[in-house]
Each structure stands twice: as C-alpha cells, then as structure tokens.
Amino acid sequence: MVKENILQEFEGYRHDFPLLQRKMNGERITYLDNAATSQKPQCVIDALMKFYTTQNANAYRGVYQLANQATEAYEEARSKLAHFIGASDPFTVIFTGGTTESINWIARGFFDRRLSEGDVILTTRVEHHANLIPFQELAKRTGATLAFMPLDEKGELDWQALEGQFDDNVRLIAIHHVSNVLGTSVDIKRLADMVHRNKGFIAVDGAQGAPHHEVDVEALDVDFYSLSAHKMLGPTGLGALYGKRQWLEEMEPQLYGGEMITHVGDYSSEWAELPFRLEGGTRHLAGGVAFGSAIDYLSKIGMKRIMTHQKALIAYLRPKLEAIPGLTLYGDKNAQTDAIFSFSMAGVHPHDIASILDAQGVAIRAGHHCAQPLMRQLGVPATARASFYFYNTREDADRLLQALEKVKEFF
Numbered sequence: 001m002v003k004e005n006i007l008q009e010f011e012g013y014r015h016d017f018p019l020l021q022r023k024m025n026g027e028r029i030t031y032l033d034n035a036a037t038s039q040k041p042q043c044v045i046d047a048l049m050k051f052y053t054t055q056n057a058n059a060y061r062g063v064y065q066l067a068n069q070a071t072e073a074y075e076e077a078r079s080k081l082a083h084f085i086g087a088s089d090p091f092t093v094i095f096t097g098g099t100t101e102s103i104n105w106i107a108r109g110f111f112d113r114r115l116s117e118g119d120v121i122l123t124t125r126v127e128h129h130a131n132l133i134p135f136q137e138l139a140k141r142t143g144a145t146l147a148f149m150p151l152d153e154k155g156e157l158d159w160q161a162l163e164g165q166f167d168d169n170v171r172l173i174a175i176h177h178v179s180n181v182l183g184t185s186v187d188i189k190r191l192a193d194m195v196h197r198n199k200g201f202i203a204v205d206g207a208q209g210a211p212h213h214e215v216d217v218e219a220l221d222v223d224f225y226s227l228s229a230h231k232m233l234g235p236t237g238l239g240a241l242y243g244k245r246q247w248l249e250e251m252e253p254q255l256y257g258g259e260m261i262t263h264v265g266d267y268s269s270e271w272a273e274l275p276f277r278l279e280g281g282t283r284h285l286a287g288g289v290a291f292g293s294a295i296d297y298l299s300k301i302g303m304k305r306i307m308t309h310q311k312a313l314i315a316y317l318r319p320k321l322e323a324i325p326g327l328t329l330y331g332d333k334n335a336q337t338d339a340i341f342s343f344s345m346a347g348v349h350p351h352d353i354a355s356i357l358d359a360q361g362v363a364i365r366a367g368h369h370c371a372q373p374l375m376r377q378l379g380v381p382a383t384a385r386a387s388f389y390f391y392n393t394r395e396d397a398d399r400l401l402q403a404l405e406k407v408k409e410f411f
Contacts, residue, residue: 006305006312013301013391016041020391027361030399035180035208035340035387036365037230040294044233047293051286059285060259060276074285077292078275084295085225086216087242091274094248095283098239099207100130102226103174105241105278106203107134109251110224111172117143119171122195124149124157125373126179131205132373135174144171154332155182155377159190166194173202177209177225181369181385182331183314183340185209192221201247207231211389212310212338214303217242233294235287241278248274255280306390313339313388317397324404330378339388342369345404348411350384356410357403364400 014020017039022029031039051073057066059074075090082090096102115121121135121144139146150161173195178185192202203224209215210225211232217225224247229238243251253260253271260280263270271277298306314336321329326346345353354366365385368375375381386400 006309007316007394010309010390011393011395014393016043016297017391018042018045024361024363025359028399030362030392030396032362032364032386032388032392032396032400034211034231034389034392035369035385037236038211038233038389039391040233040235041297043297044235044290044293048235048286048290051289055289056286058282070285073289073292074283077288077295080292080295080299081240082242084215084299085210085227085242086218088218089245092242092245092248094241094243094275094278095288096226096239096241097237097284098230099205099226099228102224102239102241103131103203103205104134105251105254106224106226106243107138109254109278110243110247111138111201112141113252115142115144115171118169119144120167120169121146121172121174122149122165122170123147123174124151124176125377126151126155126182126371127174127176127373128180128205128207129370129372130207131174131176135172145169151377152332154335155179155330155374156184156332156335157186162194166198168198170195170198171200173200174205175202176205176207177215178212178338178340179331179371179374180208180340180387181342181371181374181383182336183338183342183387184331184335185213185337188220188222192223196221208338208340212303212306214307223247229287229291229294233297234291235284238284238287238291245274248278251278253278253280257281301390307337309390310337310339310388313392313394313397316394317341317400320397320401321404324401324408326408327404330383339392340385341387342383342385344380344383345407345411348407350382352411353384353404353407356407357400360399360403360406362400362403 057070059071079090082093150158152158201223204222206225206227210227225242230236257280260277261269262272328344330342350366367382
C-alpha cells in the first residue's frame with residue numbers, strides 16, 4: 001500500500017513539465033529516456049528567461065549593480081549545489097561543461113602528474129564511455145596499467161575477487177555511482193575505504209547518481225565526484241566537479257584565460273584561488289542560475305522521497321517485464337536502485353522495439369548506451385532501455401507494457 005501511495009503522490013509533478021503536455025505521433029507522450037537527459041520544469045525555464053531578461057551581465061568583472069546581481073545569483077547556485085551534494089565548502093564545487101568535461105579535467109589536470117609506470121587504475125566494464133576513455137588515454141600517457149575489477153554474471157562487483165586483486169600498486173579507482181544501463185548502484189564508501197588504505201584515490205561518475213540519490217560526498221569520502229545539470233532538471237552544457245580542496249588546489253587548470261588569474265606577466269602568469277583558477281573564461285551563467293532553480297525544486301521534493309518513488313516503480317514494473325515471454329531483462333534485481341530497465345526481446349532488434357514504441361508515443365533509447373564493453377559482457381550488441389524519473393507515473397509504466405505487447409503482435 002505504501003508503494004501504491006507514493007506513486008499516486010508523485011503523479012501531480014508531471015504537470016510542472018511543459019514538454020510532457022505535448023503529444024508525440026498523436027499520442028500522449030511517455031518520456032522514458034531520462035538516463036540520457038531529464039525534462040525541465042517550468043520554474044527552471046523561467047529562471048533561465050529571468051536571467052537573460054533582468055540580470056544578464058558578465059559575472060565578477062563589473063562593479064556596477066547588474067554585474068553584482070549576476071555574480072550573486074551564480075554564486076548562490078554554487079552554494080545550493082554544494083549543500084545538495086554534502087560539500088561543506090562551496091568553493092570545492094567547480095562548474096564545468098558537464099560530467100564528461102569534469103572527468104577529462106580530473107584525468108589530465110590531476111592524474112597526469114601523479115601516475116607513472118607501475119601504477120594501476122581500476123575501473124569496470126560497466127562504465128559509460130565518458131568514464132572509461134579518459135582513463136584509457138591517461139594510462140597511455142603515463143605508462144600506468146588500466147585493469148578491470150571482476151564482475152559476476154549479472155554485472156555486479158565481485159567483492160571477494162576484488163579483495164584478491166587489490167594491492168599496493170592500485171592508485172586510482174574510476175567508478176560509476178549508478179549504471180546508466182542496469183540501474184544498479186555501487187557501494188562507493190566501501191571502495192573509497194579500500195583505495196584510501198593504499199593512499200590512492202577514487203573518482204566517481206555521478207551522472208546517474210546525483211539525480212536520484214541523496215549524495216553526501218564528504219560522508220562517502222570520495223576524492224572527486226562529477227555530475228551533469230541536464231540529467232537533474234537543469235540546462236544542457238553545464239555540470240560540476242566536486243573535489244577535496246587539497247586535490248583541487250593541486251589540479252592544473254585546463255582552461256587558461258580570463259578570470260582564472262591574479263597576475264599576468266609577459267612570459268608567465270599566476271593562478272587565482274579556488275574555484276576561479278579552474279573556471280577560466282565566461283561560464284554558463286544563465287545555466288548556473290537555472291540549475292540553482294532545479295536544485296531548489298529537487299530539494300523541495302526531497303531526494304529520499306524520490307528514491308522511494310524509484311523503488312516503488314521498480315517493484316511495480318520489474319515483475320511485469322520479467323513475465324513477458326521472450327523478454328530478457330538485464331541487471332541484478334537485488335542491486336537495482338534506479339528505475340532504469342535494459343532489455344531485449346527474442347527475434348526483435350532493439351531499434352525496431354524503439355521505433356514501434358515511438359509510434360505509440362513512448363520514447364525509449366536503443367543501442368549500446370555508450371557502454372560497449374558492458375554489451376560484450378552481457379553478450380549482446382545492443383539493448384532497449386526505458387529509464388524513469390520522479391515525474392513518470394504508473395500510467396507511464398502501463399503504457400510501456402501495452403506498447404511492448406504491440407511489439408509482440410507485430411513480430
């Protein structure tokens with residue numbers, strides 16, 4: 001009954017999202033591609049418009065009132081985000097272009113100078129390409145060894161085997177918080193404790209974790225945590241990198257230019273303090289302010305309630321998907337924390353599934369989901385993926401099931 005109630009309680013949020021009021025192919029739109037990007041509530045759209053119509057000026061660089069207002073609004077958004085992810089020091093939150101940019105900055109700006117031949121970077125075959133390729137290239141540049149943590153047959157970490165793999169050479173763990181394919185989460189604190197015993201580091205891809213989970217970067221004891229605004233109701237082209245202050249102060253800036261300096265000589269320059277030394281150039285100011293509105297919206301709902309809603313959706317939908325003849329659902333149901341469902345249907349290509357669902361107004365993703373090593377691990381070239389957020393309803397789940405029946409009928 002509690003699970004039924006939470007699904008009913010959340011049905012009203014759908015009305016806050018203008019795009020969800022439109023139709024697709026003549027049908028009520030059922031948007032189930034939230035792992036790729038979330039929709040935006042009206043308050044976020046309004047905040048973006050308000051900045052451009054009433055506050056638009058370049059932050060930090062002017063002494064006039066409008067510039068001060070822009071600066072205050074942007075820094076307020078930073079403080080909101082810091083509080084949201086459990087960072088007590090707002091200046092340990094660096095605005096970037098998104099999770100991908102944050103991870104690349106970590107690899108180049110910090111680990112290029114810290115790793116060398118003989119060091120080991122541990123990751124998994126579950127990673128999004130954005131959390132694998134930068135570390136592949138890091139290994140090539142530094143001579144470090146890239147190794148993969150052992151997984152069980154369902155794609156979860158094999159902790160017993162991992163203990164045997166761990167030695168003094170492990171210097172870095174690069175890991176996802178939540179899988180964008182399986183919807184399963186990782187015990188980040190446990191990994192952090194393991195690698196810190198080696199005086200190593202842990203860098204977490206939080207692109208799927210931050211939108212759904214109550215994140216506390218200090219309690220998790222992560223060295224770096226990356227996230228994207230567009231997956232948590234905010235604008236595209238914006239994200240953030242959290243890092244422990246000591247490591248951010250040692251990080252080499254990746255953008256050289258205005259605002260990140262204190263003094264420029266003819267042949268050398270001196271960098272500003274955090275966070276400005278890592279935020280060269282004019283940042284996405286309007287996006288940052290709008291992201292602050294998104295944080296307000298999520299905070300008002302409460303991340304614990306959002307997580308409860310996700311679990312209720314999983315409990316409602318997963319058994320029904322598992323009961324469909326010929327449908328294979330991937331991932332460990334005991335480790336699934338997010339309503340992300342990747343599946344295949346016997347004799348039907350995932351792209352055909354997505355096309356038939358599209359005709360019925362149901363938007364899902366089909367392909368390798370930027371996780372080709374995981375696809376090989378699962379033994380498939382691609383899957384169909386339906387990913388839910390808190391504004392998705394039980395009706396959305398039912399419409400997915402009805403659309404999949406049409407796929408069966410068609411084939």
